[in-house]
Amino acid sequence: ANPQHWGGCGMNVGKAAAGVMFGISRAMLMMYSGQEVGEPAVGAEGFSGDDGRTSIFDYTAMPEFQKWVNGGRYDGGGLSEEQKSLRTWYGKLLEILREPAFEKGDFYGLNYFNRENERFGRVGDETVSGHWMYAYLRSDGESGQGFLCVVNLHPSEVMRAVRVVIPLGALGFLGRELAGQVSLVDRLGAGGQMDVCWRDVVGGGLEIGDVEAFGVRYYELK
Secondary structure: OOOOOOHHHOHHHHHHHHHHHOOOOOOOOOOOOOOHOOOOOOOEHHHOOOOOOOOOOOOOOHHHHHHHOOOOOOOOOOHHHHHHHHHHHHHHHHHHHOOOOHOEOOOOOOOOOOOOOOOOOOOOOOOOOOOOEEEEEEEEOOOOOOEEEEEOOOOOOOOOEEEEOOHHHHHHHOEEEEEEEEEEEEOOOOOOOEEEEEHHHHHHEEEEEEEEOOEEEEEEEE
């Protein structure tokens, strides 16, 4: 959230970054100190000076995080509504990442298959897709759980009428049949559901509508 980094885009840039980095592997996760409340780390901190970062080693204070501490009550009473929303969002993300598809499953990248897809987040006169959008699948064979994850990395552009191409080979990765149907449940957003046939998706792509700036969609495939 520091104005020196990430183009000065504010606290929501962490959502898009985490939506990609936290979801693509089974590795341990690390959040920056104060990230969940948008701590900007503005000003000199101990020996490190004004480096635009919080610290777990140096002596410092985090004014935005102190609003969560709220005089020792630890109830977030001093946070703004935007900060409360951000903290709730990270809580939902971390809960989802404990599920089998992420904790034990494997990764299947989709950007390669969407390079020529004009509705995969192109901006201006771009002729190749994938600069601003990132999409991937996670699947756990033992539980049969699968997820489609789509992230808009643009700080201000809403990606309109996004379509995600999912290749035939991905069905084997997911353990699904071409003749089957699937329900995509939005686990990280408003909780909506889409019901589609795999044959239509593989043939024409999956229509997911608009994706807001720094938007993250985690669809569980049921």
